[in-house]
Amino acid sequence: MDGSALTFLGAAGTVTGSMFLVETEETQVAVEAGLYQGLADLRRRNWAALPLVADRLAAVVLSHAHLDHCGQVPRLVREGFRGPVICTAETAELATIVLRDSAHLQEEDARLANEGGYSKHRPALPLYDEADVARTIPLLSPAEFGAWTDLTSDTRVRLDPAGHILGSATVLLEAAGTRTLFSGDLGRGHHPILRAPARPPAAQTVVVESTYGDRTHPPPDPEVLAGAVRRTIGRGGSVLIPAFAVDRSELVLLELHRLMSGGSIPDVPIYLDSPMALSALSVYRQALRSDSAQLRPELGEVRKALDELHVRGVPDAAGSTRLNRPGSPCIVISASGMASGGRVVHHLAHQLPDTRNCVVLTGYQAVGTRGRQLLEGVRHVKIHGRYVPVRAEIVDVPSFSVHADAAEIVDWLGQAPERPDVVYVVHGEPAASASLAVRIHDELGWTAVVPRHGERVRLG
Missing domain, CATH: 3.40.50.10890 (Rossmann fold)
Incomplete structure (x- = not known):
């Protein structure tokens, strides 16, 4: 491969299951590894064969500790991943709690399904168990906000505050000389504990969430x-x-x-x-x-x-x-x-x-x-x-809600010091993603695309 590439392995056309693969000639890095939630067809994707080879990953980078962003990491570990999971210190603490609970609930749901006979599977099994989580926790590698972390000879990452939940971050990944910014889940300006999201750094490519991409939050009542x-x-x-x-x-x-x-x-x-x-x-x-x-x-x-x-x-x-x-x-x-x-x-x-x-x-x-x-x-x-x-x-x-709405997302993007080559709109239902892409184009004059699930694009 000449240069680097990005593949949308999750949260494309839907609002959960975030997972993106960045590849160079030397390195593969997953940004996010989340579980799908919601419709049965989406949840079944959690059980499908992984869309990447776990033991080839140099690292996983997490924006925050919600399950739809980190819930697949123990499955990657079960299938051979042994690299660092880069995240903030608070995300490491919270992800430990979230993943332990996820494994416990999956084991409990499997037990109840087997006892009640309402599962199509005989026997019903958890996606991963508490032993898989125990092997995952030591891989969580805290990084400081605003500091570069080298992943390989041609890849490094920087985390900046996203204002969504404690420890949440935007992810700036530099791979083979190209910079891609992942918004993760973007927060708002009125969180009672967290500051507003840090201004976006310069990047050739931006991957932005669109959970509320087609609406404006009403005033709090x-x-x-x-x-x-x-x-x-x-x-x-x-x-x-x-x-x-x-x-x-x-x-x-x-x-x-x-x-x-x-x-x-x-x-x-x-x-x-x-x-x-x-x-x-x-x-x-x-x-x-x-x-x-x-x-x-x-x-x-x-x-x-x-x-x-x-x-x-x-x-x-x-x-x-x-x-x-x-x-x-x-x-x-x-x-x-x-x-x-x-x-x-x-x-x-x-x-x-x-x-x-x-x-x-x-x-x-x-x-x-x-x-x-x-x-x-x-x-x-x-x-x-x-x-x-x-x-x-x-x-x-x-x-x-601690997700930015459409106006807040566009305002955040507009603070970037340079115009990106393209913005990919993800992590939203189809109508929300499409609406936000139009708004980015109309208000900022930028190229904005809603990628397909599994689509692979060149970076830089």
Whole structure:
């Protein structure tokens, strides 16, 4: 091969499963290695043969610790990858938590499927197990923000703050003299803990996410969440909040603390039913005591609020089971954020049929997930092989999103010191990616392309 090339192995035409392969004559590097979520056809890709040869990779680079960006790394390790996994220190901490939980849930889902007989596979098996994760964790190699890390003789990488979740980064990969910038998941300017994303560096090629590429976030309205809580508690029900364990749970807790301490919602028990979220909360509390460049300087009130949080952690399965029928009004926060797996699924099975209850959705719901189905108003949802009636109130609170919207993405791109040769728009549903590509072309005058899954292009 003359020069370098980029292949879109995931998150092309869909919003999950991020994976990109950069090749030179000497080196192969994967940027991201995420799991697919949502539609069954997409989830089946997780089980297909890997689209690369794991033991040929010199390195994997992660932008952040969400499962759709890091969840395939243990499978790469299972199939022979032994190189470094470059990421920030906080991403290494959070990815350790996320991957351990992912392996545990996959093993648990396989066990339940075998016991319940609702899997097509005999026996149902996990994609990877906790032993694979144990072999993965030592490969996590923290890198400092803003510093170049040499990967091979012709490849190096630099991470800069992305403002999405703790430790999130944009990835600037220099391969055989060409620079490609990967946005990862791009944050917004109003995150209560993180600074806005760092300005993009110069690069010939940009790969940018488009989760919200066809819309603008509405102005935050605290009354949406407050009203939902008051109505639910008033009728004797409980509020169930599916929330990503990393970052989203922390932001929801901060907002509930603000509303409760200000008298906007009743003082009822708040349960955090996710061992992963409890561990992530500890990482956030620890990070707030540091002077990381990714953190906002004015964090006194946030530190105080996190220290004052009266949240009841639920680390064990027995405690989680008791919350399926709480008995008295309360608020339960549980993963996953799109209701695609984890303890929240059991809570939904028991609480959705009761009209007194309320389910609050706090972020993007991918096509094919239970969260998306609830958002679209389905009357029944399938859980563990059975259909459950949806009688509970469903409320959408989009202001919790920490993904940049279309205007924010274009504004971020426009801060680049040089015009790139091309922008590839990924990590979005087809309409969102296409809309953002048009907007980049119209507003910036740049070449913007929505790549196909599996497409390979030259760099430089």
